[in-house]
Amino acid sequence: MAQNKTTENNLSVSDFLNKVEDEAKRKDSFELVRIISNTTGLDAKMWGTAIVGFGSYHYIYESGRQGDAPLVGFSPRKDAFSLYFSSQFKDREALLKKFGKHKTAKACVYIKKLSDIDINILKEMITNSVEKIKSMYP
Secondary structure, three states: OOOOOEEEEOOOHHHHHHHHHHHHHHHHHHHHHHHHHHHHHOOOOEEEOOEEEEEEEEOOOOOEEEEEEEEEEEOOOOOOOEEOOOOOOOOOOHHHHHEOEEEOOOEEEEEEHHHHHHHHHHHHHHHHHHHHHHHOOO
């Protein structure tokens, strides 16, 4: 079975974020670390080479594939931030309607900048997502 490339490691979160070229995105990245850390009580860790994750859980799919993933995380991609949440957290659709300017995929929410979104809704989404994952993977 293939090894998951996106694993927690000891790379420096600060070093990674300081390499973000766009100054506004770099500032938003450090602010996201602060918001997520304060909301979850968890420290930021690098997952792979481009994801900042908080906490972890072990999953096992029906197929037998298993691995570890961050409870919540983000990546400051060139076009947008990828925010990684559970795809099934409590009040997801209602919260997304109030969230602000974003796009969605199954387990990702994409935003351009923090000023486009409601930070209080972000905190609620983080909390609900972590609760959902912890209930699914105790």
